[in-house]
Amino acid sequence: MQFSQDWRWDLGYQHHDDLHADNTSVTVSTSLFESAVRYDWTVRNNLSLYGRLGVAYWDMEKTQSSLGVLNAKGFSPLGEMGVNYHFTPNLDLSWGYQFINAIGNSETGKYDSHGMLLGLTYNFNP
Numbered sequence: 848m849q850f851s852q853d854w855r856w857d858l859g860y861q862h863h864d865d866l867h868a869d870n871t872s873v874t875v876s877t878s879l880f881e882s883a884v885r886y887d888w889t890v891r892n893n894l895s896l897y898g899r900l901g902v903a904y905w906d907m908e909k910t911q912s913s914l915g916v917l918n919a920k921g922f923s924p925l926g927e928m929g930v931n932y933h934f935t936p937n938l939d940l941s942w943g944y945q946f947i948n949a950i951g952n953s954e955t956g957k958y959d960s961h962g963m964l965l966g967l968t969y970n971f972n973p
Contacts, residue, residue: 849970855885857899863960872912875958877950879903887931899927903947909955919955923948927964939968 849855863877883901890896903925909917929943943964951957 853887853889855887857881857883857885857901859883861903874910875907875955877905877907879905879947879950879960881925881947883925883927893933895931895933897927897929897931897941897943899925899943899945901925903950905947905950907951907955909951917955919952921950921952923950929964937970939966939970941966941968 859881861879861881863875863879866875866877881901881903883899885897885899887895887897901924903923905919905921905923907919909919911917925945925947927943927945929941931939931941933939941964943966945960945962945964947960947962949957950960
């Protein structure tokens with residue numbers, strides 16, 4: 848939902864498919880729902896830098912041969928920054944770096960998510 852030319856609120860979903868650690872026979876699968884506020888700083892007519900701050904709700908399943916299956920759910924802060932290019936009034940391409948802190952709990956163990964994201968946005972009402 849876009850509030851102004853600079854401010855918007857984003858919702859998203861990510862799935863971190865099975866992460867395998869062969870040495871320890873551990874497999875981790877995580878789904879995330881995210882909500883964040885985004886601000887775009889216009890550099891030129893067609894180019895902007897952006898920043899996002901928000902929260903991710905995650906659902907993790909960790910399987911380890913010696914412990915069985917462990918499940919955890921929770922919230923973690925997220926931040927993202929990147930570059931946005933406006934191809935047309937309706938079409939934007941963005942590329943950025945996203946960080947989600949401390950996914951997991953004391954039972955499953957925690958990991959930080961670092962991701963390079965590529966996005967394509969179509970605006971129905973430019």
